[in-house]
Amino acid sequence: MHSSPSGKPGNTKTVIRIRDLKKTFGKRQVLKGIDIELLHGTCLGLLGPNGAGKTTTIRILLGLVIPTNGRIEVFGEPYPESIRRVKYRIGVVPQMDNLDPDLTIFENLLVYANYFKIPIKVARDRAEELLDFFALKNRRDEIIQNLSGGQRRRLLLARALINRPELLILDEPTIGLDPQARLLMWQRLEALRKNGTTMLLTSHYMEEVSRLATDVIIIDNGRAIARGNPGNIVEKMLGVEVVEFSADEKDLRELARLLRDCDVATELVDDRLYVYKKAGCRELDEAATSMPHVVKRPATLEDLFLKLTGRKLRER
Numbered sequence: 001m002h003s004s005p006s007g008k009p010g011n012t013k014t015v016i017r018i019r020d021l022k023k024t025f026g027k028r029q030v031l032k033g034i035d036i037e038l039l040h041g042t043c044l045g046l047l048g049p050n051g052a053g054k055t056t057t058i059r060i061l062l063g064l065v066i067p068t069n070g071r072i073e074v075f076g077e078p079y080p081e082s083i084r085r086v087k088y089r090i091g092v093v094p095q096m097d098n099l100d101p102d103l104t105i106f107e108n109l110l111v112y113a114n115y116f117k118i119p120i121k122v123a124r125d126r127a128e129e130l131l132d133f134f135a136l137k138n139r140r141d142e143i144i145q146n147l148s149g150g151q152r153r154r155l156l157l158a159r160a161l162i163n164r165p166e167l168l169i170l171d172e173p174t175i176g177l178d179p180q181a182r183l184l185m186w187q188r189l190e191a192l193r194k195n196g197t198t199m200l201l202t203s204h205y206m207e208e209v210s211r212l213a214t215d216v217i218i219i220d221n222g223r224a225i226a227r228g229n230p231g232n233i234v235e236k237m238l239g240v241e242v243v244e245f246s247a248d249e250k251d252l253r254e255l256a257r258l259l260r261d262c263d264v265a266t267e268l269v270d271d272r273l274y275v276y277k278k279a280g281c282r283e284l285d286e287a288a289t290s291m292p293h294v295v296k297r298p299a300t301l302e303d304l305f306l307k308l309t310g311r312k313l314r315e316r
Contacts, residue, residue: 021070045213091165150181
């Protein structure tokens with residue numbers, strides 16, 4: 001697989017540069033000054049609760065929404081003036097399935113290739129290559145209605161690559177997939193990234209982001225509240241280990257008080273106390289061996305996400 005239409009990495013180091021991006025819908029301000037810089041050959045994960053502003057940012061980049069304020073450059077060209085030219089260098093995997101249900105797998109790829117004015121022989125060769133890459137070759141003549149959800153998601157990704165994009169925008173690319181299909185998609189996306197394809201990823205699967213993204217930005221209420229390498233920001237902002245205690249709320253409050261002199265952060269949620277450990281703590285070790293319901297595990301990106309954005313479901 002190639003990472004650009006010419007098969008060579010792009011020569012623009014910064015693929016996306018966004019400064020002070022704002023968007024207001026009526027009285028509701030969805031984006032409140034987001035900055036993004038996406039470098040060639042990297043994968044940036046945009047994380048946030050529903051309504052945080054991720055989808056609006058993607059829609060602005062695709063030219064579907066006009067920003068209220070901000071400066072955007074893609075491949076060094078200003079938006080929205082250059083959007084028609086830039087779109088030829090971008091591939092998009094949408095969250096919603098928009099394949100043509102009346103066409104076969106192979107025909108879907110050829111029709112999409114025609115939008116990019118790709119010659120028919122080149123399009124056929126690329127389609128065959130992509131079907132092989134995404135384990136769809138044996139189903140090439142099946143109509144879309146006969147495909148499983150996993151096969152349709154793989155086809156959406158194959159279709160996004162028909163123009164050999166330098167930038168791949170992935171909006172919840174593995175939503176609804178079973179573990180086997182998700183693993184295949186991750187393997188294919190990792191291979192593309194290692195070959196130089198630049199990616200912008202939104203996902204609610206923290207394992208997916210941790211695996212694919214070289215950097216993440218966590219957005220909440222229209223603002224970036226954390227950014228950096230997934231592993232580094234977890235360790236820096238949260239710690240290396242999480243210890244969960246389940247007990248009576250009064251006992252948990254007393255435990256949190258005992259840990260005040262340790263290099264830990266605590267979070268009390270109902271009958272559960274989360275202790276985020278950055279360094280050794282004798283009181284924590286003693287509590288972990290003496291209390292009955294304790295779980296120890298490495299700190300993850302999901303822990304950081306929940307700590308920063310809250311654990312309660314929001315209505316938007």
